[in-house]
Amino acid sequence: MTILEKIIKQKEKEVAVLKKRNFTHIYQPKNPIMSIKQTFSSSESLQIIAEIKRSSPSKGAINMHINPVEQAKKYEAFGASAISVLTDHTFFKGSIDDLYAVRKAVNLPILCKDFIIDPIQIDQAKVAGANIILLIVAALSTTQLKELYHYAKKLNLDVLCEVHNGEEMQKALTIGAEIIGINNRNLKTFEVDLRTTEKLAPTIKDPSTLLISESGVKTRTDALRLSKAGVSGLLIGETLMQASNLEETFENLKVLKGQIPNAR
Numbered sequence: 579m580t581i582l583e584k585i586i587k588q589k590e591k592e593v594a595v596l597k598k599r600n601f602t603h604i605y606q607p608k609n610p611i612m613s614i615k616q617t618f619s620s621s622e623s624l625q626i627i628a629e630i631k632r633s634s635p636s637k638g639a640i641n642m643h644i645n646p647v648e649q650a651k652k653y654e655a656f657g658a659s660a661i662s663v664l665t666d667h668t669f670f671k672g673s674i675d676d677l678y679a680v681r682k683a684v685n686l687p688i689l690c691k692d693f694i695i696d697p698i699q700i701d702q703a704k705v706a707g708a709n710i711i712l713l714i715v716a717a718l719s720t721t722q723l724k725e726l727y728h729y730a731k732k733l734n735l736d737v738l739c740e741v742h743n744g745e746e747m748q749k750a751l752t753i754g755a756e757i758i759g760i761n762n763r764n765l766k767t768f769e770v771d772l773r774t775t776e777k778l779a780p781t782i783k784d785p786s787t788l789l790i791s792e793s794g795v796k797t798r799t800d801a802l803r804l805s806k807a808g809v810s811g812l813l814i815g816e817t818l819m820q821a822s823n824l825e826e827t828f829e830n831l832k833v834l835k836g837q838i839p840n841a842r
């Protein structure tokens with residue numbers, strides 16, 4: 579069984595429990611939160627979606643003692659455009675309470691980074707204050723993908739559709755995905771290869787599609803490489819969670835959209 583299959587099995591159990599709950603009270607932030615599309619299109623720089631990630635199946639413990647609220651505030655102060663909160667507990671040691679706490683502390687759009695297979699998880703994300711949800715094309719049938727996508731849009735949530743190859747990209751485009759995340763991490767082997775973004779990004783011709791490169795971004799050279807490939811943003815977890823000087827790490831990773839790799 580692949581790790582994705584194991585995670586989905588666990589999610590089926592969690593969904594059964596969630597269905598016994600009633601999600602009604604939606605958290606309303608004091609200030610309006612800009613949509614990720616607005617933030618991304620109003621900037622010349624490659625945008626960073628900074629992730630709160632304590633642990634992962636590929637790396638084990640990354641930063642178990644992190645205070646998600648303090649980390650999120652630093653992400654906001656140092657120039658992140660959005661914050662991704664890994665809410666899965668079994669495999670990533672996160673929780674929906676992390677997301678709720680971060681929502682109350684920052685004014686940025688928040689991505690609920692989980693393995694969504696049922697509308698009840700979208701209700702939970704919405705109630706906790708998420709603005710964006712993740713749908714992993716590899717984890718869903720086309721029917722599920724379409725239904726979950728439209729359900730999220732009905733709740734006024736943005737959707738990051740995650741793909742790993744050309745076939746998944748076609749599925750994402752078929753359902754009309756406006757924000758596509760190209761994941762450089764192979765979820766079967768855990769191998770990370772930035773060439774995944776370099777291969778898939780140029781296949782998107784519609785400039786209104788927001789392309790985000792996910793996973794394995796460590797250095798300015800990586801950021802420049804991905805910028806050249808044509809993406810608008812980077813989703814970064816481990817590098818930020820382990821940075822000894824977070825401000826400097828952010829500065830290093832800030833590059834212009836389409837900037838050429840040997841420019842400084």
Ligand SMILES: O=C(O)c1ccccc1NCC(=O)[C@H](O)[C@H](O)COP(=O)(O)O
Nearest residue numbers: 634635636792793794795813814815816
């Ligand atoms: O990170 C993992 O090991 C992992 C394993 C199985 C499914 C998903 C996984 N990661 C989720 C992500 O997409 C990443 O957390 C995100 O792209 C940031 O990646 P990184 O910058 O490499 O931490």
